[in-house]
Amino acid sequence: MSKLPDPPAGGFCAEAWQHTARLQDAILKLPFNEALTDGSLSRDVFAFYIVQDARYLVGFAQALSAAATRSDDADDAAFLAGAANAALLEERRLHAGYVEEFGLTEAETAGIETSPTCLGYTSYLKACALAESYPVLLAAILPCFWVYQHVGATILEATGGAEGHPYQAWIKTYADDEFASAVRSARELVDKVAARSDEATRGKMLEAFTRATEFEWMFWHSAWVKETWPTAEFLAR
Template sequence: MSELPDPPADGFCAEAWARTARLREAILKLPFNEALTDGSLSREVFAFYIVQDARYLVGFAQALSAAATRSDDADDAAFLAAAANAALLEERRLHAGYVEEFGLTDAEIAGVETSPTCLAYTSYLRACALTESYPVLLAAILPCFWVYQHVGTAILEATGGAEGHPYEAWIKTYADDEFARGVLAARDLVDKVAANSDESTRERMHEAFLRGTEYEWMFWDSAWRRESWPTAEFRDR
C-alpha cells in the first residue's frame, strides 16, 4: 500500500496534516521507529510496547464507542461502532500473541504496570468523550488512525516490502489496504463534520488533532525507554 492520497485541499484534514508536518517527521525519526525499521529493535522493548498498546486500545475503543452514540448519521455511527469493535478484537489478538510469543502468563502481563504516557493518552481520549463536542472528539481520535498508517507505510517502503523482517506482521498490519480504507473513512468523516462546524469548533478540532499526534510521539518514545513511574520508589506497600 502506498501513502494515502492527499485529502481535499480546502478541508480540515489537509490543514491539520500540514500543521503537524514537523511533528510527524519527528515521529519517524524516533529511536523506536528507526530501530523498528532496521530490525534492530529489541524484543524486550517491543514486548513492552505491545502490552501498553493493548491497554491503550481499550481506551481508544471506548472513545470510538462514545463517538458512535453521539452521531446522528446511521452510516457514521456504524463505522465508529465497527472501529471500536475492531480495536477490542485487536487488543485480544495482541494479548494472545504476547502470551504465546513470550511465554508469559496472564498474571505476569498484569504485573506490567501501565506507563504514565499510556495512562495519560487514554485518559485524554476518555476526557474528550465526556467533555468535548462530537467534532472535537473525532479530531482527537483521528491521529491514531492516520499517524499509524503513515508510519506503517513509511516503514514498509523503507524496508522494500518488509519480507522476512522480524516485525513484518506489525508493519503490514498498518500498511495494508484494509487499514488504509478505514483511515480514509475516518478522514472523510472528520472533514464532513468540520465543514459543518463553526470556526471556533474547528480551531478546537485542530488543538485536539495536534494533542493526539503529540501523544503518538510520546507513546513511541515512552516504549523505547520502557517508561516507569518515577514515584514508584516512594509508594507504601
C-alpha cells in the same frame, strides 16, 4: 500497500496534517521506530510496547463507541462502532500472538504497570468523549488511525515489503489496504464534520488533533525508555 491520497485542499485534515508536519516527521525518526524499521528493536522493549498498546486500545475503543452514540448519521455511527470493535479484536489478536511468540506469561504481562503516557493518552480521549463536542472528539481520535497508517506504510516501504522481518505481522497490520481504507473513511468523516462546524469549533478540533498527535510521539518514546512512574520509589506496589 495502499498510499493514502492527499486530503482535499482546504479541508480540515489537510490543515491539521500540515500543522503537525514537523511532529509527524519526528515520530518517524524516534529511536523506537528507527529500530523497528531495521529490525534491531529489542524484544523486551517491543513486549513493553505491546502491553501498553493493548491497554491503550481499550480506551481508544471506548472513545470510538462514545463517538458512535453521538453521531446523527447512521452510516457514520456504524463506521465508528465497527472501528471500536476492530480495535478490541486487534488488541486481542496482536497481543495474544506476541505474548505467545515471546513466551510471556499472563502474570508477566500483568506485572507490567500501565505507563504514565498510556494512562494520560487514554484519559485524554475519555475526557474528550465526556466534555468536548462531537467534532472535537472525532479530531482527537483521528491521529491514532492516521499516524499508525503513516508509520506502518513508511516502514513497509523502507523494508521492501517486510518479508522475513522480525516484526512483519505488526508492520503489515498497519500498512495493509484494509487499514488504509479505514483511515480514509475516518479522514473523510472528520473533514465532513469540520466543514459544517464554525470557526471556533474548527480551532478546538485542531487543538485536539495536535494534542493527540503529541501523545502519539510520547507513546512511542515511552515504549523506547520503558517508562515507569517517577514516584514508584516512594510507594509499595
